[in-house]
Amino acid sequence: MCLDCGCSIRGMEESAHEHAHEEGHSHSHGEAHSHDHSHEHQKAHEHLHHNPQLNDVKTISVIQKILDKNDQEADHNRTHLEAKKVLGINLMSSPGSGKTSLLESLADLAKFKFSVVEGDLETERDAQRLRDKGVRAVQIQTGTACHLDAFMVHKGLHDIELDEIDVCFVENVGNLVCPASYDVGTHLNIVLVSIPEGEDKIAKYPVMFRQADLILITKTDLLPHFKYDIEAEKAEARRIKPNVDILEVNVNDLDSIKAVADWIEFKRKMRV
Numbered sequence: 559m560c561l562d563c564g565c566s567i568r569g570m571e572e573s574a575h576e577h578a579h580e581e582g583h584s585h586s587h588g589e590a591h592s593h594d595h596s597h598e599h600q601k602a603h604e605h606l607h608h609n610p611q612l613n614d615v616k617t618i619s620v621i622q623k624i625l626d627k628n629d630q631e632a633d634h635n636r637t638h639l640e641a642k643k644v645l646g647i648n649l650m651s652s653p654g655s656g657k658t659s660l661l662e663s664l665a666d667l668a669k670f671k672f673s674v675v676e677g678d679l680e681t682e683r684d685a686q687r688l689r690d691k692g693v694r695a696v697q698i699q700t701g702t703a704c705h706l707d708a709f710m711v712h713k714g715l716h717d718i719e720l721d722e723i724d725v726c727f728v729e730n731v732g733n734l735v736c737p738a739s740y741d742v743g744t745h746l747n748i749v750l751v752s753i754p755e756g757e758d759k760i761a762k763y764p765v766m767f768r769q770a771d772l773i774l775i776t777k778t779d780l781l782p783h784f785k786y787d788i789e790a791e792k793a794e795a796r797r798i799k800p801n802v803d804i805l806e807v808n809v810n811d812l813d814s815i816k817a818v819a820d821w822i823e824f825k826r827k828m829r830v
Contacts, residue, residue: 628740629708631707632742635712636743639720643830644720646743647726647745647748650747650769651750652759655732656807656809660815662691662809665688665691667816668819669819671722671725672723672724673693673695673723674696674728674729675718676688676714677705677728677729682697685697696718705733705736706728706730707742708743711742745829746771747769748771748773749767749772750774753778754777754780756786770799772803772804773795773802775805778808778811
């Protein structure tokens with residue numbers, strides 16, 4: 559089962575097995591990577607020992623093994639992106655917060671070229687929306703899994719021409735719980751939270767927002783219609799992660815989209 563919500567881990571086990579079979583060898587790296595995700599992922603491991611639903615020793619052992627395999631594959635994905643000088647960004651949020659709409663808007667404004675690994679349980683609707691904007695989008699259908707893992711993303715990367723892009727987005731499955739526990743091999747995490755979701759999501763799902771390098775408060779044009787203290791939410795976000803960057807976004811406000819594009823471009827240039 560998954561760390562938090564209890565979904566099946568069978569899919570991830572099969573994904574890891576298929577990948578090992580297809581590659582015919584394990585990935586090795588001459589130099590160990592040190593990433594910001596390591597501290598938070600250790601917390602995910604520790605969470606196993608404090609969740610009463612996961613008290614069985616065999617269950618804990620299986621999940622730890624899966625997480626370790628996932629981390630190894632995530633490092634491989636990062637190495638692959640770095641070799642091509644591509645910045646990897648994991649987009650996470652609850653369903654309907656505006657991940658795909660943001661990417662559609664960036665397609666019109668961003669100076670950098672990007673592709674997307676798109677994660678959903680079913681359908682290719684979001685991927686097709688991006689293709690209609692001229693963006694290369696590879697759909698990963700997770701079936702019953704409530705998140706993408708590093709093995710799924712690895713498959714998606716094989717269908718993207720990394721030599722032709724500057725940024726690769728992973729649009730994770732809409733969920734504020736499980737995606738936070740699985741490193742998919744990107745460099746940065748952007749977490750979206752929308753005005754209609756209410757002003758309690760950051761406090762209720764701190765693990766997700768603690769992972770964020772950038773928090774986007776979206777659909778700000780709806781503020782007049784909801785009881786939402788946006789400054790209090792920013793303060794809550796910075797209580798959880800003091801130095802996190804926060805931007806207000808409204809897809810009808812091109813300046814707000816440009817601010818996101820500029821943030822990404824700045825981060826990209828820092829890595830090149």
